[in-house]
Amino acid sequence: MKIIIIGSVAAGTSVAAKARRNNEKAEITLYNADYDISYSICGIPYFLGGEVEELETLTPRSAAWFKKRYNVDIFTRHEVTKIDAEQKRVIVKNLDTNEVKEDIYDILVFATGATPITPTISGVDEEHVFQVRTIQNTAAIDQFIKRSEPKKAIIIGAGYIGLELAEQLTNRGLDVTIVQRSNHVMPHLDKDMAFRVEEHLVKKGVALLLNEEVTAINKEEVQTKSGKAIASDIVILATGVRPNTRLAKEVGIKLGHTGAIAVNHKMQTNLPDIYAVGDVAESYSVITGKAIYRPLGSTANKMGRIAGDVITDGSLEHRGILGTGIVRVFDLAVGQTGLNEKEAIEEGYDIEVLHNVKPSRAEYLGGKDIVIKAIADKESGKLLGVQIVGEDGVDKRIDVFATAITFKAKVQDLFHLDLAYAPPFSTTKDPVMYTGMALQNAIEKKNKLITPKELEERLLKGEAIQVIDTRASKQYNVSKVEGAINIPLGDIRTKAKELNPELPTVTYCNGGVTGNAVQNILRNLGFSDIYNLSGGNKNYQSYLKSKQ
Incomplete structure (x- = not known):
């Protein structure tokens, strides 16, 4: 069996390794247009900030290592330019010599990954503007910083990579500004949680421009849609990625609604003997069963292992993902x-x-x-x-x-x-x-919750709600829900008779525990419609600030 894999970062090498573990006789070849294989994209910001001392640390595997360990042939700087799915042939170009050759396969795997989205901005091709995706990108950024010693950095985009770079470039001594098109950082978070991250960024000295777009870049500054001119010596594009599906579309592989290659639970495409894994392919939600696209290294490795197993007569299936992610922001x-x-x-x-x-x-x-x-x-x-x-x-x-x-x-x-x-x-x-x-x-409606947003909306509608602050008066006098009355936990049993048990009632403390205790007491005293404020006053005050 001849297996050809297009791409050799996380997903492609995972396919090869699992297929070899299952089948010693298969002939396995990987073609990769890039210079490097199996490297850690997620580690790039930490090299640029100095936490990772050597760039080579992010590229622990070489083609020679794979050949020795797995008897797998990896050809870097070799681009698959054309596929004949009926004849099971590929055309491969050596990007260093321009030589072209033909190869045949029994099984073909797309592991072509994703490509950075380049916004249509005047000046985006300036020499101090960089994408962050490959080891070559990373080396170029590092060399530019050492050579030019920039003082002010603009990061366009506030996803994982954008926030990690904001941290790392700040730690490296640069003044950092993040420009984000939407109204909050980290698109997968809700705004009320993203606001906590935004506060922390500002606290650490990062300038944050939300609901803003860069419209032009020149050597000294970037210009924004609202008319701002922001001084900058280096610009980083962290504007996301899109699946690299050009070759797949040419050969007739079906794309899903996310724009990535549609695959089944065995990572098979709509064409016989052709699979797709990693950042070029859709996954699906464990919760809804619907297709989703979350380009993460952990998911790419998993999908690659599944495909490698299926190709060699294994029984693994993709069970879906949750899009779980974590990021450190300072x-x-x-x-x-x-x-x-x-x-x-x-x-x-x-x-x-x-x-x-x-x-x-x-x-x-x-x-x-x-x-x-x-x-x-x-x-x-x-x-x-x-x-x-x-x-x-x-x-x-x-x-x-x-x-x-x-x-x-x-x-x-x-x-x-x-x-x-x-x-x-x-x-x-x-x-x-x-x-x-x-x-x-x-x-179960034993202890009902109300979010800050729900409480605010009901109060703005003029609904008669009695709100009880259960904290000490010293805390109450610092910050509170507007219109709340202060009855500490120790006084609630004696003062409950001063309240109207027929009115909707909301209790709260700093974080939720004492508010919940008062909620229990009032419920046992006959209050029928009573809520505890979700997250307490801390969460309520954060919600108010997030709206400013």
Whole structure:
């Protein structure tokens, strides 16, 4: 069997390695138009910032290494220019010598990855403007910084790479400005959670321009749609990627609605004996079953392994993804998995939303608050998605939530997880467990929740709602929900008779726990329509600031 793989970064090399493990006799050839193979795109920002000292660290595998270990032939700087699917032939051009040859295959795999989106901006081809995708890009940026010693950097785009580069270039001593077209950073986050990241960026000295577009670039500055002129010595395009499907379209391979190659659970395309994996191919959602496109190295590796197994008569199938991701923004970690609030609503779910503000570990050992936003389906009780922002313990919580969603856990199941506990690592009631408890109580209407947005909307409509601030008066006097009355927890039983049990009532504290305790007391005293403010006053004040 002759297997030809087009592309040899994460997905392509994964196909080859798995196929070889299953079948020692197969002839496996990879053609790659780039100079480098199997490199870490995700590690590029950290080299540019100096955390990774040697660029070669990001390219740990060579063609010679693959040949020796797997008996796989990898040809770099060789571009497949044409495919004859009926005759199972490919035309390959050596980009260094311009020589052209023909090769035949039994199985063909597209692992052509994604290409950076280049915005149509005047001056985008200036020598101080760079894409961030390949090792060659990275070396060029590093050499430019060493040679020209730029002081001011403009980053266009605020996704993962844009935020990582903002951190790293700031650490390298540059003044950094991010220009983002939409109204918040990190498109997969909801705006109320993205705002926390934006605050942190500004705190760390990064200038942030939202709802703004760059219209022109010259050697000294960039110009924006609103008329701003921003001084810059280097411009980084972090405007996303699109699947590299040109060759696939030419041969008649079907694309999905995301614009990437449509594949089934075995990574097969619509053409016989042709597969697609990695950033060129669609995946699908574990939750909805619908096609989604999330170009991540972890997903590319997984898809490659599945294809390599299927090609060599294995039984693996792609079970879908959640689009789980995490990024470090200075000393803040930002994780997300599953559907965000907007996506869940668009999918037609009747959702319950919780903002859970809890310390990541014992406060007496330095535990700091993490903010968890969790979305659940009221009808089934299943967890749909989670977003977390915090300085510590975000990674392990997002992985627990991703596991729970993958195995279709209901929110009530989270409380019963036997999670590791010791004061340096967690609290006795872990934030994951508390998330499940609060969502279960809200769905079962034992302890109903109300989000800051919902509360504000009801108050603006003129609805008569009594809002109770359950904190000490000192905290109440610093910041509060407008119109709230201050009744601390210790006084609520004696002062409850001064309240109207027939009116809708909202309780809140700083983060949610004391507000929940007062909610329980009032419910037991006969208050029938009572809510706890999701995330407490901390979340409410953050929501107000995010609207400014």
